[in-house]
Amino acid sequence: MTGEKTVGEGITPIILDSISDGVFTVDPGWRITFFNRAAEEITGVTREEAVGRFCWEVFRSSICERECALKQTLKTGNPVVNKAVYIVNADGRRLPISISTGVLRDRHGKMLGGVETFRDLSQVEELRKELYGRHTFMDIISRNRRMQQIFTILPDIARSNSTVLIQGPTGSGKELLARAIHNLSPRREKPLVAVNCAALPDTLLESELFGYEAGAFTDARKSKPGRFALARGGTIFLDEIGDISPALQVKLLRVLQEKEFEPLGAVCPVKADVRVVAATNRDLAAMVAEGGFRQDLYYRINVFSITLPSLAERREDIPLLVEHFIQKLSLLQGKVIEGISPEAMALIMGHDFPGNIRELQNVIEHAFILCRGGLILPEHLPAYLQNGNEEKGRPAGGLTMAEMEERVLREALVRHKGNRTRAARELGINKTTLWRKMKRYGIKFPDDNHGQTVG
Structure with missing residues (x-):
């Protein structure tokens, strides 16, 4: 034929x-x-x-x-x-x-x-990469206004030697931000040493931080350097600092005040040439008021404070993060997953994500296990996301994908007082595209450029 x-x-x-x-x-x-x-x-x-x-x-x-x-x-x-x-x-x-x-x-x-x-789709792919690159800073991905403000000041924070306190809910990316500060700093050629203060009991945490000399206690047959010694010349990241005991708070305060520490069993102090970046998911100011955290230590670590928003407060980042995790897992697992279906994305967008970015990453990893190729579908997502779909075609959070997009557009316009140029720039889309979406959703908003109602 x-x-x-x-x-x-x-x-x-x-x-x-x-x-x-x-x-x-x-x-x-x-x-x-x-x-x-x-x-x-x-x-x-x-x-x-x-x-x-x-x-x-x-x-x-x-x-x-x-x-x-x-x-x-x-x-x-x-x-x-x-x-x-x-x-x-x-x-x-x-x-x-x-x-x-x-x-x-x-x-x-x-x-x-x-x-x-x-x-x-080569041109579309290039535009996607350009958009993706515009919203990526030191491996931190966001187009959220508050996160972009953090990106702007982060190089200045990194250049200083001051102690930084990063606050935010669990799984919001505090360690990633600490790594960005270290990698942008003059200390970047030296080690970044991370310690989870909530993972060890007080006695073990002290020896882990400051080290010990041979014979300092039973079974201490030889000396062991602590994390402060290992981080010499670099940065030490004290995660969940709000969980350390009052006794250890005193010893940590001395390190910050005197720039020196004493290993267990030592007779002479050791100079601490290290920058401290601390993080917590707790309200340290409230803990100080209640007597659960030393006020003097709080002021020592709170020289410069950064507060990370929860994922629920930066929902416009979810599609970017989903794409990032899909690409990352495709490389790690050698599995070709082409993307995610609109129905599955709607379920994800409607979830509140109490576990924040870490939970979202786990959701995508779960989907990778079940999805054999092609698009991630709703049935590949964890059961709790599927079961939360109380109304057919509507995700647990009560919003469809279209409704979520409309909300994101409205919030961006409110933040920029109706200025479509600035709102479109924040959203990473063309001004004409924003106008077309406003028409689709019937969004009428005073344009800050002309004082007229648009949409």
Whole structure:
């Protein structure tokens, strides 16, 4: 069966050659029967080279061997629409594309083969990378206004040698921020040593921080340097500092005041050439008022304070973080997951995430275990996210994806007093795109630029 018969004679090939999407057809034996001009341009393979060859020899995509979309369509009769995949062109370059497939039949309904259309997403991918890069700072990903303000001042904080207190809920990224401070500082060539103060009992924590000399206690057969010694010249990160005992608070206060410490069993103090970055998920000011934390130590560690918002307060970051975790896990596990379905994303966007970013990462990792390829679907998410769907088509938080997007747009416009240019810049979208979305959701807002109601 010739390509002309498959796609029709006369004007049909001319029409298919005039469109920007690539189109090819195959016969029941999987040999290419038609290959339009856009297909030539995207793949780098000429029509003469393509026609008559098996489709997988020409159209080398990431799903050819495992889950060919065209094969699935011919088997089930169900089309595939806008599936994101990668192909390798004639130059060996990896290109992102979206594909759609369908069954090709004659006027009597007899199956002649299959047709596949594909669209080059290279420019979209470059824009995505640009947007992603614009919202990434030292491995911290956010387009939230409060987080962007932190990004702005972080280099200045890092250049100083002052003690920093990072406050925020569990799982909000406090250690990541501490690492960013260290990596931007003049001490970046020296160690960053992290200690979880809540993970050890008081007696063990003291020896862990300050070390000990041989014979300081039973079984101390040789000296062991503490974390302050190991961090010499660098930075020590004291996580969950609000959990240390009053007795250890006194010893830590001396380190900050005198810049020296004494290992257990030592007779002479050791100089502490180290910068301290502390973090807590507790309200230290309230603890001071209640007598649970020393006031003098609080003021010593609170030279400069940074408060991280919870993930629920920066929901506009969830899609960026989801994409980041998908890419990260794809590299670590060698598994091709192309993205997440709108339905699954709606469930994620509607969740409050009491465990913050750490919980979101665990959710995506859970989905990776169950998802064999393609898109992450609602059934791949943890049960508590699926079961929270009290109303059909509506996530646990009560908002659909569209409703969540509308809320994010409104909040950005409120923050910028109706200035669409600044709101669009914060959201990482074009001003025209913002205006179009405002029209879609019926958002009317005084434009700070012109004093008129827009949307």
